[in-house]
Amino acid sequence: MHAMVIDDSRAMRLILKRIAGQLGFEVSEAANGKEALDLLAAADNPPELALVDWNMPEMNGLEFVTAVRADPRYRGITLMMVTTEGEQSQIVRALAAGAHEYVIKPFTPDAIVEKLALLGLVPNGAVA
C-alpha cells in the first residue's frame, strides 16, 4: 500500500511519514497540492491514501481534494485532511469536496490509526 503525505511543514511530513510507515505504507511526500498532483501524474499507480494539509502555498489542500475527485484516474485514492482548520463549516466543506475523513491538528498517532481503521485501510487495533 502506498500513502502520500502532503504538507508544507517538513516536521509534520516526518511525523505523518513515520506513522504511515509504521502501519506498513510505502510513503511519498509533497509540500503542496500542485507538487502532489505532479507526482500523481508521473506515478505508474496512484496511492491508496493521501494525507492532506489544508493551508499550503501554490495549491491548498481543498483545491487538491477537489482536483483529485474530479479526475476518474484517482477514484481509488482515499483522502484524509490533516489540518489545523477546525471549524465545523470547514469540515463540512472538505467532506463536500470529497475528503473521506478529517483529522484536526494536533493529533495523537492513535487518532490517525483509528481514522484509517474506520476507512478500512488498517485493521482495528493496529498500532503506529
Add this chain to the structure above:
Amino acid sequence: MSLTAQEFAYISGLVRRDSAIVLDTGKEYLVEARLLPLARQSGLPSVSEFVSRAQQRPEPDLHRKIVDALTTNETSWFRDGEPFAALATTIVPDLMARRTGARNLRIWSAACSSGQEPYTISMVLGDIVPAAWNYEIVATDISTEMLTRAEAGCYSQLEVNRGLPANMLVRHFERDGANWRVSPALRKPITFKRMNLAAPLPVLPQFDVIFLRNVLIYFDVETKRSVLQRVSSLLRPDGWLFLGAAETTLGIDDRFERVPAGRTSAYRLRDGKNTAPTGAQEKG
C-alpha cells in the same frame, strides 16, 4: 524529586516529535503524574530518575510507552468498531423483530468512563431505530468525576479526533470554544448513574444489550464471576452482552455462549435462560 528543566525538555521534545503534541512549560505536573506508573514499573523511585534512564538508554519501546502515557488517556469513539457495526446490522434488527409489541429497546453501557461509548451507541441507534420506537441508554461508571465529564458531553479536540467519523462530528457536535459539545438530541436518550459493578446492583428493568467492555480484565477470576453474575441478572433472557476483545466468559460463567454478531462475536444466555449459575450465588 521534581523534574529538571532539561528532563522536561527531553520529554516534551520526544512527545512533540512523535505526536505533534506540544507540552508547554507548566505541564511538568502532567509529565510527573503520567510517568510515575512507568517509573514504578521500572523499579525506579522517581520520575526524574526514570527520565534520566530513558535519556541514557534511548530504547524505542520505552519511548513509545512514554509517548503513549502522555497522549492516550482518551478513550475513543466507535472503539474497536465491529461491536457498533454489529449493533446496527444484526442486533437491533433482531431485537426489533422480537419487540414489536413494546417497541422499546434498553441498552446499558456498564463502564462508560468519559462517555464516548454511550454517545456512540446513541449515534448508532439514532440512525437506525424508527421514530415510532423508543430507546433508552443507561450509562454507568464507578467514578463520579468520569460521570460528571460524561454527562457534560464536552470534549477536547484531541478527544474528538479519536475514532469519531468526521461526518458524525459535524452532525452531532457543536463547537464550544476550543472544545466540542454533544447535541441535545444525542444526549437525550442517555441516563447517567453511578454504579459499582463489584457491589450489589440496584434494581433496574432488564436490558436488551449490555456493553461490559474492558472491565473484567481488571479483576481476578472470582470477582469476574460475581460481576458477570450481577450484570447478567440485568440482561433479558434473549439479550446480548458485549465484552472487550480480550475478555471472555469461558471458564468463568458457563451460562453464556459466544455467538457471532456481524463480523465480531457477542455473548448470549444459553437457551435464552437467565438463571443463577451453579456455585456462584450472590452473597450481597
